[in-house]
Amino acid sequence: xxxxxTTRPQAEAMISMAGVAKWYGAxxxxxxxxxxxxxxxxxxxxxxxxxxxxxxxxxxxxxxTYQKGEIFVGGTRxxxxxxxxxxxxxxxxxxxxxxxxFPHLTVLENCMLAPMRALKLSKAEAxxxxxQLLERVKIAEQAEKYPAQLSGGQQQRVAIARxxxxxxxxxxxxxxxxxxxxxxxxxxxxxxxxLAREGMTMICVTHEMGFARQVADRVxxxxxxxxxxxxxxxxxxxxxxxxxxxxxxxxxxxxx
Amino acid sequence: xxxxxxxxxxxxxxxxxxxxxxxxxxxxxxxxxIALARTSGIAFVERLTAGYIAIFQGTPLLMQLFVVYYGLAxxxxxxxxxxxxxxGLTLHASAYLGEIWRGAIEAVPRGQTxxxxxxxLGYISRMKDVILPQALRISLPATIGFLVQLIKGxxxxxxxxxxxxxxxxxxxxxxxxxxxxxxGIVGILYFIMxxxxxxxxxxxxxxxxxxxx
Numbered sequence: 302x303x304x305x306x307t308t309r310p311q312a313e314a315m316i317s318m319a320g321v322a323k324w325y326g327a328x329x330x331x332x333x334x335x336x337x338x339x340x341x342x343x344x345x346x347x348x349x350x351x352x353x354x355x356x357x358x359x360x361x362x363x364x365x366t367y368q369k370g371e372i373f374v375g376g377t378r379x380x381x382x383x384x385x386x387x388x389x390x391x392x393x394x395x396x397x398x399x400x401x402x403f404p405h406l407t408v409l410e411n412c413m414l415a416p417m418r419a420l421k422l423s424k425a426e427a428x429x430x431x432x433q434l435l436e437r438v439k440i441a442e443q444a445e446k447y448p449a450q451l452s453g454g455q456q457q458r459v460a461i462a463r464x465x466x467x468x469x470x471x472x473x474x475x476x477x478x479x480x481x482x483x484x485x486x487x488x489x490x491x492x493x494x495x496l497a498r499e500g501m502t503m504i505c506v507t508h509e510m511g512f513a514r515q516v517a518d519r520v521x522x523x524x525x526x527x528x529x530x531x532x533x534x535x536x537x538x539x540x541x542x543x544x545x546x547x548x549x550x551x552x553x554x555x556x557x
Numbered sequence: 558x559x560x561x562x563x564x565x566x567x568x569x570x571x572x573x574x575x576x577x578x579x580x581x582x583x584x585x586x587x588x589x590x591i592a593l594a595r596t597s598g599i600a601f602v603e604r605l606t607a608g609y610i611a612i613f614q615g616t617p618l619l620m621q622l623f624v625v626y627y628g629l630a631x632x633x634x635x636x637x638x639x640x641x642x643x644x645g646l647t648l649h650a651s652a653y654l655g656e657i658w659r660g661a662i663e664a665v666p667r668g669q670t671x672x673x674x675x676x677x678l679g680y681i682s683r684m685k686d687v688i689l690p691q692a693l694r695i696s697l698p699a700t701i702g703f704l705v706q707l708i709k710g711x712x713x714x715x716x717x718x719x720x721x722x723x724x725x726x727x728x729x730x731x732x733x734x735x736x737x738x739x740x741g742i743v744g745i746l747y748f749i750m751x752x753x754x755x756x757x758x759x760x761x762x763x764x765x766x767x768x769x770x
Contacts, residue, residue, distance in 0.1 A: 362674075362675055363674075364671055364674060364675065387677055387679070390674065390675060390676070390677035391677045393675075394675070395672075395675040397668060397671065397672065397675075399668050401666075401668035401669060401671060401672035402672075403669065403672070403686075403687055403691075404691065405690050405691055405694070414676070414678070414682075414686055414687075415676035415677060415678055418678055418679070418682040418686065419676065419677040419678055419679070419682075463676070464675075464676070467676060467677065
């Protein structure tokens with residue numbers, strides 16, 4: 302399973318993590334993480350809460366620091382100095398559980414800010430790009446509203462559009478549907494499925510196993526800060542190898 | 558009390574307004590720097606500014622004005638009352654506003670900083686475009702409250718011989734021997750400046766509470 306990814310030619314790797322480990326003081330949050338994600342690949346990362354899956358994806362754009370190992374994104378080595386962090390963040394979009402839209406800016410301004418500031422786009426270019434992507438997440442008519450005027454599902458779609466406005470090569474999703482009311486989950490998942498079909502490289506931390514079956518190339522299961530099992534979804538769901546995976550799947554699937 | 562005396566009070570009032578404005582504007586500029594230093598994440602800078610704030614919050618404004626006015630003269634820097642009081646009020650305001658705004662910056666949810674970082678926004682843009690506009694909004698009632706304190710605090714400038722509203726009142730009172738009338742009018746003039754600000758602050762506080770519900 303895991304050797305599928307490691308034998309992948311390095312040139313195609315969009316993200317590679319090698320021997321990554323992280324401590325919070327004496328507590329080790331990540332143990333020897335090795336992942337290679339190819340261009341266009343979709344990974345679903347799951348595991349019980351506190352298993353380190355959010356911490357793991359937050360290392361990829363350096364929202365969390367790590368003490369050991371190496372991370373490469375699109376050929377750039379993510380060091381701890383501002384220059385490489387900046388270069389990586391321009392290529393990696395992130396969607397958060399709590400949306401984290403900027404409440405004092407309109408939907409359109411939320412989408413225009415980073416392209417103008419970080420990519421130095423002109424106002425007109427940024428606006429054109431923003432409107433196009435708001436159209437793509439089917440929310441163009443809300444462009445002049447403020448985030449608080451939108452539903453949770455709409456806010457999360459704006460957050461996806463905002464991240465896409467940077468034209469990232471990779472998208473990270475950190476439990477994007479966990480804070481949503483059940484009836485809004487689908488609209489966000491549909492947006493993510495569309496994005497997957499268009500060939501975006503994606504790493505999604507999610508408990509939406511239906512989404513995992515439908516779009517994931519691989520499902521990675523984590524527990525206690527380590528990768529326990531890694532398999533294509535069909536195999537992962539029908540024939541989990543580890544006891545902890547089986548226990549987790551039993552708990553998750555019985556809820557649906 | 559005749560119109561000449563009243564006019565004299567109004568000239569004093571003009572200086573009170575000018576002192577308040579200088580203290581507030583210069584204090585805001587310095588206070589912003591202090592708030593940013595206090596939240597910089599650089600331990601040395603944070604401790605240094607914490608000490609600065611502690612000194613100015615822990616001593617009376619009057620003593621601070623004395624130190625600047627008489628203290629600087631002692632070490633050979635001769636400045637007039639006007640400049641000394643301006644410097645004193647600016648230092649005082651910078652410490653208080655710095656602390657108010659530090660609290661406001663820290664009250665902006667962490668997710669805002671994380672989203673800005675994830676979008677590759679640099680420190681300047683992150684502060685200017687994302688964090689400070691939200692922090693300013695959060696801090697507005699407290700900032701206005703401090704401005705009211707500052708306006709009243711300028712009356713202490715009278716003690717180092719600067720003729721603002723309170724000292725003007727004192728001088729008139731000594732001339733016409735009607736302290737009750739004179740200081741009554743002086744009080745009303747302060748009230749006219751401060752009360753609308755207080756009401757405005759309370760209004761903003763209600764508005765803010767309603768919009769974050």
